[in-house]
């Protein structure tokens with residue numbers, strides 16, 4: 001299904017695409033995909049929240065691959081010049097995750113536990129931006145401990161700093177979005193491969209697609225309309241920019257790639273971005 005020029009996929013389709021990528025036909029490994037996914041998250045964050053204005057980043061990592069993307073992003077953010085802190089409360093004892101933790105530890109990146117965060121100063125005083133890498137497309141049901149407490153810290157009523165959600169905002173239904181209307185409200189969503197259906201309820205100012213690894217044959221098979229990545233960019237903006245005359249989102253039709261229609265963002269900077277209708281302005285929540 002395509003809307004606003006890009007496809008949205010269900011949780012089931014996302015899983016299918018994932019399996020296809022890592023199957024014998026396409027031959028990817030999870031390490032590769034996670035590395036590119038995490039790099040695209042770090043790149044999008046850096047574009048919207050540069051280190052000169054948002055130097056302190058807290059990365060919240062869950063037990064699955066979404067958490068792995070967060071661990072990868074944390075490493076890249078360190079190299080991009082951020083002061084990074086990681087909360088990874090339920091570690092998965094598998095070589096890929098152990099390796100990522102070792103890489104962060106050798107960089108001197110501190111790990112903070114969930115209890116400390118919960119009992120500590122408000123997040124908005126201790127960090128400038130939070131990465132939500134708690135759950136991705138395999139999240140179901142109500143969040144269990146200790147993640148429920150971390151999600152609570154990200155709830156609008158706790159006035160968190162700007163949130164960057166990886167793939168889908170954690171706690172939202174992957175297919176339905178923020179059903180209750182009481183979930184977190186990220187400012188930046190980095191959808192991986194293609195936005196999930198739940199992302200249709202995302203009203204934040206910045207939506208990027210990352211994970212620049214989809215072979216045209218897969219895009220074609222799943223009838224995906226993907227954004228066109230510019231130059232060597234790892235992520236592509238899919239909403240949040242209006243064309244100079246204010247006449248709609250800043251897409252121009254791109255070339256076709258492998259028979260798949262590609263789209264590309266208008267050539268505008270994030271600073272010039274105008275806010276689309278319905279956009280939620282987290283800075284005004286205190287007044288609500």
Ligand SMILES: NC(=O)C1=CN([C@@H]2O[C@H](COP(=O)(O)OP(=O)(O)OC[C@H]3O[C@@H](n4cnc5c(N)ncnc54)[C@H](O)[C@@H]3O)[C@@H](O)[C@H]2O)[C@@H](O)CC1
Nearest residue numbers: 033063064065066135136137138139140142143144167193
């Ligand atoms: N093809 C892609 O697009 C890629 C996707 N990747 C990432 O992989 C993610 C999917 O990863 P996974 O399938 O490992 O799953 P998730 O990372 O979504 O999470 C699964 C974990 O969360 C736990 N969980 C689920 N519901 C819960 C609840 N209500 N309370 C507490 N724990 C809960 C599960 O027990 C499991 O440990 C994507 O969203 C994306 O971030 C990348 O790493 C690689 C490439």
Ligand SMILES: [K+]
Nearest residue numbers: 135166168170
């Ligand atoms: K997430």
